[in-house]
Amino acid sequence: MDFLGDAKPVTAPNWELVGQHLIVAFIGGLLVAGIYRGTRARSHRNPSFPATLVLLAILIAMVTQVIGNNVARAFSLVGALSIVRFRTVVRDTQDTAFVIFAVVVGMAAGAGAYAVAAVGLAIGGIAAAVVRTKVDTNWDDTESALNLRLGLGLDPKVVLASVFDKALEHHEVVSVSTIKQGAALDYVYRIRPREGFDPAQFVKELNQIDGVQDVELRRGEPDQA
Numbered sequence: 001m002d003f004l005g006d007a008k009p010v011t012a013p014n015w016e017l018v019g020q021h022l023i024v025a026f027i028g029g030l031l032v033a034g035i036y037r038g039t040r041a042r043s044h045r046n047p048s049f050p051a052t053l054v055l056l057a058i059l060i061a062m063v064t065q066v067i068g069n070n071v072a073r074a075f076s077l078v079g080a081l082s083i084v085r086f087r088t089v090v091r092d093t094q095d096t097a098f099v100i101f102a103v104v105v106g107m108a109a110g111a112g113a114y115a116v117a118a119v120g121l122a123i124g125g126i127a128a129a130v131v132r133t134k135v136d137t138n139w140d141d142t143e144s145a146l147n148l149r150l151g152l153g154l155d156p157k158v159v160l161a162s163v164f165d166k167a168l169e170h171h172e173v174v175s176v177s178t179i180k181q182g183a184a185l186d187y188v189y190r191i192r193p194r195e196g197f198d199p200a201q202f203v204k205e206l207n208q209i210d211g212v213q214d215v216e217l218r219r220g221e222p223d224q225a
Contacts, residue, residue, distance in 0.1 A: 017112075021061050024117065025109035029057030031121050032102045039128040046095065053098060057106035064110025146171075146189040148206065149179060149214035156187060159212070163205045169194050184213055 033050035067074045101124055108117035150156055156173075164171055174188040193202075199217055206215045 018065060021065060021110050021112060022058060024114055025057045025061030025106045026054065028105040028109050028117050028121060029054035029102055031125070032057060032098065032105055035101075035121075035125045035128050036098050039125075039132040040094070049095060049098070053102040056099065056102040057109065060103050060106030061110035064107050143190060143192045145174075145218045146187075146191050147214075147216040147218075148187045148189065148212065150185050150187065151211040151213060152183055152185060154211040159209055160206070163202070163209070167194060167197055167202045167205075168192065 033053045036050055036053060101120075105117050105120060108114070108120065148156075148160075150159070169192045171189050171191045174190050176188075177186045178184070179186050193199075203215050203217055206212055
């Protein structure tokens, strides 16, 4: 384990090279975000995700330069970052792929492997375009998140159908989880209301359904824990 204690003296960074790496990472992040926006159907996009991809590429480039060839520093950073807990779940597996895409591009930029980043962006962009999601349900800015708790044994497609059909244009289940030691199920829906939608009336009607234990309606993207 001597290599962990073999600390090399800290030398002044080459600021010009550091800036160059970060600028390349920034451009690479923008390109990854552009590929995401250009190849993902609007209904499958997360509005804040492109900005996340750009920042992620820059941050990874910074981490790569901080670590360099120092193994001890790499272990230290892993330990420091392990205390961070991310509770938000990426709702689509393709979004996970774009996160990894941004990470790898940022890592290549930070290591000065610009050719790898460029080729990866080109081939990755082509692949994303070829396998792009073609289904688009035309979700728009009116979409909201509905958290709903049902007693165990109830079929939401049956008990909620009348209220949903009257008030909503589209809806989809984002996640399902158990609660109360398995005595109930929590459903997270992504919904788009009809014109003239009354949130208070909608929640009231849902609460009047037998078996519905809790209802929460929020504007914006569903938040998955």
